[in-house]
Amino acid sequence: MNFEFKNENNQRAVLLLHGMTGSPFEMKQYGKNLHKAGFDVYCSCLPGHGKDIKNIKKTKWQDWFNFAEEEYKTMKKNYSEVYLGGICMGAVLALAIAEKHKDVSGIIAISTTLFLDGWTIPWYSFLFPMGLHTILRFYYSFPEQDPYGIKNEIVRRKISALLKENTVALNYIPMTCVYELLEMSKQVRKSIKNINHPILIMHSNRDDLTSLKSADFVYKNVSSAVKDYIILKNSYHLIVMDNDKDLAVQKSVEFLNSISSFNNSELK
């Protein structure tokens, strides 16, 4: 499930972080395209995900953070430039790591999920405090349902079939995951002004899980001198698999090349 796309002697790499209850599967095509553009790309399953899914309810956001941080530190020993890219919870994780590590070369935050206020959040979400802050969070799970974060109907049907197998992603979101994500979000929001790294924020204006409020918050509060904010109009939450996936790759590559000290000709 994990993937690595490497070239010999490459000096720049991207660590990709997948979303909540997802897996590297959702980032693979995006990662391949970044690699074609001259970057080494790494993506591993976060704790409690993939084959470790039975442990998802025991996993805390600090487990995700520590794992991703170790991945970053390992990559930093081998590359001059290490960028962080993440989707959904992965984007929040990327921000959390950048807050702690000043030597992150840049951040790509896709569908950053600081708040859960998308248009598919259930009508009974006013009960969230009961669900999140009592022991009920260990029992409650949101069923994944249409549109599964994807506007493209063909892709959506494929993802829906895969979700039923609960291998590349879960077909439900445990409330404990939501709790941990929101706890991590709280920490990230407190220290977001510590981020002064170049940052590219991409978010759909029709994101079904998290509205533009999350992306707006990041854009307005980071201290970065270089910050780009792109609102995508033809996708839902899972941008990297949806209608705007090629545009997302194009903008990511342009961003990375604009801030990188290396370029493709040097790699050749």
Added chain:
Amino acid sequence: MKLLIYSLISFLIFNSSLIMAFIAGKVIFKKENINLSSNYSIFLSVLLIFYFLSILAFNLFSFNTKYFGYGILILPFLFMPFVIGRISKYERINFYANMQIITLIWSFLAGVLIMLGIS
């Protein structure tokens, strides 16, 4: 005075409903049926809300009466589910579920004592 009694009665009703619902939950959640567990959790959440509202109502109606002290007595039970939620861990969920049931039983007994005190 009537509102005070009604709020106390509703407190006892929702409290006892919660006790039975959490005990039944120990069987229901064991089945590991996601839809069943989720729907039952929503039901428990609604009961909890009514439980909290009844505690607040009792405190409101006892305010400025000689029974205000009784309101203070049951006020901590408003926070107990959140305290337990904060400290609980998935690995020991049965223990914390039992703790939740025990605190609900205590709050019920407190409510019964208050009822005896008022009458």
